[in-house]
Amino acid sequence: MMDNKMIVEGSLENYEDGCAVKGVKFLGRLPYYRGLGLSMVEDIQVAIDGQQVPREDVRFQVRGKTYTLDEMETVYDDRWNFGEKATIIALKDGGFGEGTHTVEFGVRMRVSYLPFVPTTKDTKELALAA
Secondary structure, three states: OOHHOOOOOOOOEEEOOOOOOEEEEEEOOOOOOOOOHHHHHEEEEEOOOOOEHHHHHHHEEEOEEEEHHHHHOOOOOOOEEEOOEEEEEOOOOOOOOEEEEEEEEEEOOOOOOOOOOOOOEEEEEEEEEE
């Protein structure tokens, strides 16, 4: 349904810590119409140019708070609302280089009334400026 709107066009940027490039970040939307508590987001997968980013190198940021995916498993007092743009961070020392990159973004979520665990995915070509 909303899979093709998960990655926000034009949002790919270098992620910097101090003066060093530590990876990339982009804006992502939850494609579920009700929003979810963060503990109900079972996994977030990111791949850049076909290269899967390890789970431990993915960060999720919403309303000024940054979480590892392991931390999100026990966050019961914060949500990712429908349509809300969260920052998804993929860590890699030195970043991924300027130019156009294929960004893949997947979210596996737990929804109480569904007898399966849905995974939604989006892939977009995004430009990264120097």
